[in-house]
Amino acid sequence: xxxxxxxxxxxxxxxxxxxxxxxxxxxxxxxxxxxxxxxxxxxxxxxxxxxxxxxxxxxxxxxxxxxxxxxxxxxxxxxxxxxxxxxxxxxxxxxxxxxxxxxxxxxxxxxxxxxxxxxxxxxxxxxxxxxxxxxxxxxxxxxxxxxxxxxxxxxxxxxxxx
Amino acid sequence: xxxxxxxxxxxxxxxxxxxxxxxxxxxxxxxxxxxxxxxxxxxxxxxxxxxxxxxxxxxxxxxxxxxxxxxxxxxxxxxxxxxxxxxxxxxxxxxxxxxxxxxxxxxxxxxxxxxxxxxxxxxxxxxxxxxxxxxxxxxxxxxxxxxxxxxxxxxxxxxxxxxxxxxxxxxxxxxxxxxxxxxxxxxxxxxxxxxxxxxxxxxxxxxxxxxxxxxxxxxxxxxxxxxxxxxxxxxxxxxxxxxxxxxxxxxxxxxxxxxxxxxxxxxxxxxxxxxxxxxxxxxxxxxxxxxxxxxxxxxxxxxxxxxxxxxxxxxxxxxxxxxxxxxxxxxxxxxxxxxxxxxxxxxxxxxxxxxxxxxxxxxxxxxxxxxxxxxxxxxxxxxxxxxxxxxxxxxxxxxxxxxxxxxxxxxxxxxxxxxxxxxxxxxxxxxxxxxxxxxxxxxxxxxxxxxxxxxxxxxxxxxxxxxxxxxxxxxxxxxxxxxxxxxxxxxxxxxxxxxxxxxxxxxxxxxxxxxxxxxxxxxxxxxxxxxxxxxxxxxxxxxxxxxxxxxxxxxxxxxxxxxxxxxxxxxxxxxxxxxxxxxxxxxxxxxxxxxxxxxxxxxxxxxxxxxxxxxxxxxxxxxxxxxxxxxxxxxxxxxxxxxxxxxxxxxxxxxxxxxxxxxxxxxxxxxxxxxxxxxxxxxxxxxxxxxxxxxxxxxxxxxxxxxxxxxxxxxxxxxxxxxxxxxxxxxxxxxxxxxxxxxxxxxxxxxxxxxx
Amino acid sequence: xxxxxxxxxxxxxxxxxxxxxxxxxxxxxxxxxxxxxxxxxxxxxxxxxxxxxxxxxxxxxxxxxxxxxxxxxxxxxxxxx
Numbered sequence: 001x002x003x004x005x006x007x008x009x010x011x012x013x014x015x016x017x018x019x020x021x022x023x024x025x026x027x028x029x030x031x032x033x034x035x036x037x038x039x040x041x042x043x044x045x046x047x048x049x050x051x052x053x054x055x056x057x058x059x060x061x062x063x064x065x066x067x068x069x070x071x072x073x074x075x076x077x078x079x080x081x082x083x084x085x086x087x088x089x090x091x092x093x094x095x096x097x098x099x100x101x102x103x104x105x106x107x108x109x110x111x112x113x114x115x116x117x118x119x120x121x122x123x124x125x126x127x128x129x130x131x132x133x134x135x136x137x138x139x140x141x142x143x144x145x146x147x148x149x150x151x152x153x154x155x156x157x158x159x160x161x162x
Numbered sequence: 163x164x165x166x167x168x169x170x171x172x173x174x175x176x177x178x179x180x181x182x183x184x185x186x187x188x189x190x191x192x193x194x195x196x197x198x199x200x201x202x203x204x205x206x207x208x209x210x211x212x213x214x215x216x217x218x219x220x221x222x223x224x225x226x227x228x229x230x231x232x233x234x235x236x237x238x239x240x241x242x243x244x245x246x247x248x249x250x251x252x253x254x255x256x257x258x259x260x261x262x263x264x265x266x267x268x269x270x271x272x273x274x275x276x277x278x279x280x281x282x283x284x285x286x287x288x289x290x291x292x293x294x295x296x297x298x299x300x301x302x303x304x305x306x307x308x309x310x311x312x313x314x315x316x317x318x319x320x321x322x323x324x325x326x327x328x329x330x331x332x333x334x335x336x337x338x339x340x341x342x343x344x345x346x347x348x349x350x351x352x353x354x355x356x357x358x359x360x361x362x363x364x365x366x367x368x369x370x371x372x373x374x375x376x377x378x379x380x381x382x383x384x385x386x387x388x389x390x391x392x393x394x395x396x397x398x399x400x401x402x403x404x405x406x407x408x409x410x411x412x413x414x415x416x417x418x419x420x421x422x423x424x425x426x427x428x429x430x431x432x433x434x435x436x437x438x439x440x441x442x443x444x445x446x447x448x449x450x451x452x453x454x455x456x457x458x459x460x461x462x463x464x465x466x467x468x469x470x471x472x473x474x475x476x477x478x479x480x481x482x483x484x485x486x487x488x489x490x491x492x493x494x495x496x497x498x499x500x501x502x503x504x505x506x507x508x509x510x511x512x513x514x515x516x517x518x519x520x521x522x523x524x525x526x527x528x529x530x531x532x533x534x535x536x537x538x539x540x541x542x543x544x545x546x547x548x549x550x551x552x553x554x555x556x557x558x559x560x561x562x563x564x565x566x567x568x569x570x571x572x573x574x575x576x577x578x579x580x581x582x583x584x585x586x587x588x589x590x591x592x593x594x595x596x597x598x599x600x601x602x603x604x605x606x607x608x609x610x611x612x613x614x615x616x617x618x619x620x621x622x623x624x625x626x627x628x629x630x631x632x633x634x635x636x637x638x639x640x641x642x643x644x645x646x647x648x649x650x651x652x653x654x655x656x657x658x659x660x661x662x663x664x665x666x667x668x669x670x671x672x673x674x675x676x677x678x679x680x681x682x683x684x685x686x687x688x689x690x691x692x693x694x695x696x697x698x699x700x701x702x703x704x705x706x707x708x709x710x711x712x713x714x715x716x717x718x719x720x721x722x723x724x725x726x727x728x729x730x731x732x733x734x735x736x737x738x739x740x741x742x743x744x745x746x747x748x749x750x751x752x753x754x755x756x757x758x759x760x761x762x763x764x765x766x767x768x769x770x771x772x773x774x775x776x777x778x779x780x781x782x783x784x785x786x787x788x789x790x791x792x793x794x795x796x797x798x799x800x801x802x803x804x805x806x807x808x809x810x811x812x813x814x815x816x817x818x819x820x821x822x823x824x825x826x827x828x829x830x831x832x833x834x835x836x837x838x839x840x841x842x843x844x845x846x847x848x849x850x851x852x853x854x855x856x857x858x859x860x861x862x863x864x865x866x867x868x869x870x871x872x873x874x875x876x877x878x879x880x881x882x883x884x885x886x887x888x889x890x891x892x893x894x895x896x897x898x899x900x901x902x903x904x905x906x907x908x909x910x911x912x913x914x915x916x917x918x
Numbered sequence: 919x920x921x922x923x924x925x926x927x928x929x930x931x932x933x934x935x936x937x938x939x940x941x942x943x944x945x946x947x948x949x950x951x952x953x954x955x956x957x958x959x960x961x962x963x964x965x966x967x968x969x970x971x972x973x974x975x976x977x978x979x980x981x982x983x984x985x986x987x988x989x990x991x992x993x994x995x996x997x998x999x
Contacts, residue, residue, distance in 0.1 A: 020283075036201040037194020039421070041371040042453040046839035049371055077194040090192040094184045097804035100646045100812065102191030103198060103372040103421025125848075132848040135839060137369045137422050138646065139808055140815030141847040253966060326930035339927075500994055573973070580991075581973030621977060762978055 008069045010035070011079025019066035026050045028066035029076065037077040037106040041135065048134030051107040051114075052076050058114035060133075077106035080113065088158075089113055089151040098147035100138035107134045112148045120156060124149065177726070178657035179867055182804045183664045185650040187419075199375035199391040199418040200450045207377065208237055210432075210439050210449035211285035213275040213292050214459060215267035218301035218525040218832025219314065222263060222274070226293040230277055233291055235284035237443035241275045244438050245405055252404040254429070256494035260528045261405060261434060267296070268316055268493035269527050270833050271458030273431075278439035278447045301525035301832040305467045305488045308334040308522045316493055316523040336495030337521040339503050343575060349482025349514025353473025357550050358484075360469045361543040363881070363899040364825035365490065367462040368532050369816075369844045372421020373453060374460065378436035379446035386437045387414045393423040393643055394682025398430055399674050405434040413437070416673040417643045424645075424816070425531030426461055428684045457837035461530025462826060464490040464498045470506065470543040474551050478562045483512040485543070487519040489536060492528035495521055501536035505878075506544055507575060508616040509587060509770070510566040515575055525832055531684060533813060534617040534874035538820065538881050542899060545613040545882030549889070559612040559886070560595045563772075564588055567614075574618075574768075583767060586796025586860030586870075587614070590772040593794035593856045599774060600792075608778045608789065609891025615771045615878025619871035620685030621763035625678025626695035628656060628703055630755040634742025636660055636700075639672040641680025642692040646812075646873060647805030651689045652696050654801050655867060659700035661727030662741055678760050686871025689801055690862075691763035697866055698759025710744050710751040765864025769875035771795040773814065775883040779891045781910055784903030786822055786888065788849070793879075794856040798870030803857060806872050811853040813876020819845045820877075821884035825900050920948060920984055923991040928963075931956040945969065945982045948990065968993040 003018040010033065017032035024043075029035045029052070038061050041049035045060040052061045053075040054068075080087040089112050092098070099105045108131060115122060115130040122130065127148045128141070136144060190196040227239045242264045251257075262273045275292050279285035302308040302316065313334055322329050324338040350356055376390035392398045395415035403410045420427065432449045440447040451460070466489050473482040485506045489498040499519035507515055552562045568574065570584045591614065594600060604610060627639040638656045642648055653667040660667075671677075680692065704724045711729030712719040715736045723730045728738040748755055776790040793810050800806040823843040827835045836842045861868025881899055889895050894909040919939040929936045940955075942948035953960035969979045970991040976982060984990065 030201075035194070036197070039198070039372065040200070040450075041373070041421075042839050044453065044838055044840065047371055047453075077192075081193060086192070093192050094188045097182070097185070097647070097808055099188070099191055100805070100808050101370075101372070101420060101422045102187075102196055103370075103419075105191055106194050109192065124852075128847040128850075132846040135369075135371055135844060135846065137371055137424070137816070137844065138812045140811035140845075140853050141850050142811045142853045143804075143808065145847060145852070324927050326934070497994065580970035580975050623978075764974070764976065 004067045006067055006070045008072045008074060010074045011076060021067060023066045024062050025064040025066045025069055026061035028069070029061060035076050035078050039103055039106065041103070048111060049104050049107045051110040051134060053110060053114055058111055075110070077109050080109060087113065088154040089148065092147040092151035092154065096143050096147040096150060098139065098143040104134060104136045108136065108144055112151070116152055116155060121152060176658055178654050178664050179799065179801050180803065181654065181664070182802060183650065185647055186653055186669055187644065187649055196419045198372055198421050199377065199389055202377045202389045202418060204377060204379055204446040207446045207448055208278050208280050208443060209282045209285050210276055210278045210436055210447045211282065211289045212273050212435065212455070213277070213289040214455065215263060215270060215272045215274055217267055217296055217298055218270045218303065219299040220267050220296040221299065222266060223295040223297055225275060227275065229293065230288045230291040233279070233284065233288035235280035236277060236288045237280070237445060238278045238439045239275065240435060240438050240442065245434065246407065248404050248407055252400050254401070256528070257401060257429065258405045260494050261431060269525050271455065271527060273435070273459065276435045276439060278443050302334060303524055303526065303828050303832050305465065305490060305522050305524070308524050316525060320523070334523040335520050336491060336523055337499065339500045339519040341503055341517040341575070342515065344514030346482055346484055346514050346516040350473045352475070352481040354476045355551060355554055356471065356473045357547050358469065358471035359547060359897055360467065361546065361897045363466045363539045363542060363820070365462045365465045365526065366532065366820050366824045367457055367826070367842065368424040368426035370422025370424060370426055373451040373456045374427070374431055375450040376432050376436050377446060377448040378433065378440045380437050380440035382444070385412045385414070386440065387416065388433055388437065389416050389418050390433060391418055391420045391427060393420065393427045393645060393684055395643065395674055396641060396679055397428070397682045398433055401430045402433045402437060406437060414673060414675050417671050420643050420645055422645070424533045425535060425684060428531050428682050429461065431460060453839065454837045457842060458834050459527055461528055463532035463535060464492070464529040466490070466502070466539040468502070468539060468543040470547050472544070472547050472551065474555070476555060478555060478557045478565050480510055480512050480566045482514040483507045485517045487517070487540065488522050489519070490524045490526065490529060491521050492524060492526045494528045495523065496529055498529060498536045502540045504618065505537040505616055506540035509568060509614050511568055511572055512575070533816065533877045537615065537617055537878045538817060541613065541615050541878045542881040542885065545879065546885050546895070546897065549611070549882070549886040550895070560591050563614055564591050567591065584860060584863050585768060585770060586858050587770040589858045589860055590770050590794040590796055593858050594772045594774050594792060597792055597856065599776070599790055599854065602776070602790070604776065607781060607891050608776065609887040609889065611775045611883045611886030611888070611890055613773055613879035613882035613886060615875050617686065617769045617875035617878060619690070619766045619769055620687050621691045621766040622681035622687055623760070623762045624680045624692040624695040625758065625760035626692060626699045627672070627677055627756065627758045628696065628699040630703065630741070630745045632745055632748065634740065634745050635666045635668060636662065638667055638669045638696055639677045640669070640692045640696060641672060641677045642683045642688040643671055645683055646809055647802060648683070648688040648692070650805060651693065651801040655693050655696050656700050658867070659697055660703065660741060661724065678758065686769060686873040687766065690766050690865060690869045690871050693801070693867070693869055694761055694763050694865065695759040698761065699757045702757035702759065703755060706755050706757065707741060707744055710748070710755070711739050713751045714739065714744070714747060765862070767798055767862035767864065767870040769796060769871055771875045771879055773879040773883045775880070775887045777884065777887045777891060779888060779906060781892065784907035784910065786884070786901065786906065788818060788851055790851055790854070792854040792856065793876060794858055795872060795876060796858045796860050796870060797872045798862040798865065799859055799868035800857045801867065801869060806857055807855045809873045810855045810876045813874065814853050814880055815845050815850060817877045817880025818850070818884065820899055821881050821901055823900055823902060921989045922948070925992045927994065928959060928992055931959045931962065942984060944984055945979050948984065
């Protein structure tokens, strides 16, 4: 079976890769493009460790087929910081100890980024429901939620450029 | 958010310990660059896939790999014949028999063979072509089934250990453990009230988000290099070498970042398979488990059946405690019953005790440690019965615990501590009682539950190397995989000893050839024992630094103090020399400044946690919503308070999962029906409230910084705290975990009899 | 004389006695003397044991010295999670 050639934009850069027709986008990102930030925790869309943003939508990359990325725009955790500084969410996660083992962290960062793009001033409950699709086994979510709320306030006061 | 209560007798002020710097490995964890085992690649790498048993119990009549070996892309196949049983065991004689099935498969999912091929797909398709002839056998899936007369035997020749004279017939009871003190009959005679009940818990999985993964590269020189996700790479080395029959020194293990362990990664599953496949294929072999495999074929915590009987006087004083505990161990025996025996009454001074604890074999995956293993189930029983007693004699649940709580000087009947040194159990009870949450009024169908937990913590061996750089920084290399932020704690202790800022410390986890032997990160030992090794190494460095200063000042070492990271002349004859100034001149004063520290640690303090759960029960659906959760834990000294809080909160969340939703569900053929996160339901962010943490600091007198292990005990109280809160809310006593909506509804709808 | 608490797993070697008085100056000599009086006990301990010496738990005992009035309890090997 010959492989499919996909061209898309990843984290603002032009990208291309080869993939099988039934290969997941997660596997393509990790194995073909070399972006290993998104993780496979379950392969069935239940844990959110593979969260990415594709064409503006928060998705589980394990549930998308790699060829679906053709012509699309993909954002992963590797592209969250800009040249000069970390994303406020990244800074907040560090400063508020919102990670322990760190395996779920890329997924939470992307999911929170997606939330704050849609709802820049969420309540605690809104944050909890927005990230309910991301599993964390280490933290009990307390510090993650606090970090997202802090980052939301920071972003309201100091909007990121671009 | 968290209040740190200080021991009035011992107040220490530290400059670095107790602060909250950003962790040193944080940047790579938030930018996607941290490399976990599944992220590691090597040139010409191929992929391994495991063929697993579809049966819970079956004889293996034959295995034919011919067709598989001829499949496209296949480079190697292994079966049990590639792993002859080792002559010597390395403390876990069952491991080589569990890691690949030999004469029989003893649980669904057990490894039968493995294939390495160029792609994962090719390896999967080839594994499907391995022909295995099974003769199915009846399986035992519960304690009752396993203990029944004439039950099918998981091991045909296993005679129960610990019974004298020996049993005549083999059975599924691997071991019987007994403990007794005082006179149990006298104890119950002295009681004014006696309560006894039976409890059960299902098997629960650690649920680490990162599946097991490793990459092995075996060379033609008979050496192999393994990257893996593990809580202990030295253990991976010795266990893998043992199973292969190799010298330990032929294997080098490099710890990747680990995506959660909680005890489930204190053993090996894939590594010997990967090493052997790599050897046969002459290519690096990567193996990553799927989530399905993690649930079916790794090591959840045992299901249990526990019967507790407690007698008290009118004033709440406990006179007698009797417990019968049965712990599953899975298909091979473990020590889970023994641990339950050690923990069931550990929090209280009970003069008359009798405990019988049985280790029971079942056709399920072999159980392995899960955060304070065996203690939560035992606490579920004891703490619920104590709550019943408190309600009966109309005593406040904290007061009855304070009355009976162990303290310094008491002998610990759990056998794991000996005589208690200074401990903080009472302080955690008082911290909850004094917290404003204790007084928040509750509405309809809302309830409050209190429970207390114990974990003994272990110490074991650790090594550390500390190297000072030319520009005044310290590289601290230890052998403890970082599962919760321990690198930050190592840096803080080194900073405190050397007197320099934690930002100038670079904490690393070294591989098995780069740092001295270090036992597994488990038993809440890393900050305690590896911290001691770091302290030892830094203390040696301070001696060296003072010697160098004495050379530079041409004076006696006795004239020099080390203060806040500088050599200070006692009589002020010289301006002080900073660590960086000394290291800059190291070449001129004797060469590089490095030191190691290693020890078999002792003197670890036990951990105690008291927790308060406020919840609401929906009487229509049986759904339980946690409203507020408060936990007070004695941490000794919180080296990095944010990560101590993190450990406390993580343990609580896991315990809540056990209490409300999680369980292994097997069908009548012994197949697991919910091997995925959709139906094995762990708590999500919308299930949980903020978790209020109170770090109680009662310093451990046996550690220079007063450290007590904190990682585990947090998971012990939630089961009974939730159960007690449900009773307080709607008057039903649930004694089977999980207390899922189905069970809550059934109890609510019952006419009589679960009130108590 | 060292007061020794054997624990239930070892009493099969001593005809049921769990509490003994043994003359010994170290853990090593204690085990040798126990084995002399109750042959086979040393082999049984090969697979691992822990001790509490005067209330302090020693996870991997071997060569510790004992005082004349020490109290020694045999424990089973430890495990964490």
